[in-house]
Amino acid sequence: MAPPSPIWSRVSILLARLIFAAVFAMAMSFKFLGINDTAAFIGAANLPAPLLLAWAAAFFELALVLCFLSGAFFTEASLAAAAYVLFLGIVFHGPAHWNGSQTEFGFFVDHFTFIAGLLFAAAHGPGDLLALENFRLINFGAHQK
Known part of the structure; x- marks a missing residue:
């Protein structure tokens, strides 16, 4: 069994x-x-x-908030959020909006930095601080991804 991650790493993930x-x-x-x-x-x-x-987006975002706060279904939520943010970036700030607007291009690029963070999170999991796994609180230091 690997030793627990340093506290700064665990806190950073939280x-x-x-x-x-x-x-x-x-x-x-x-x-x-x-x-x-x-x-x-x-x-x-x-x-x-x-x-x-609009209603579907609001409830989807509510589900994401619950997953990120609890750590439950964290990888799935991170991947779904990345796909959602990609969709939003393309539809609302994509190439069709760039004509004469560097701001829209900047918004588009910003979505990709957010996606990178979500993909990194999906790959590494919710950590072991205040995270649920199968609706059980993970013991501090006991869970290693």
């Missing part, structure tokens, strides 16, 4: 989970508080059923 949760919690709250505005934004991108998609 902080990353909290950052992911906070980002999706903010996005989720904006959607729930302004669902019609979100639907209008989605409709402007010519996606079908914008109100339905």
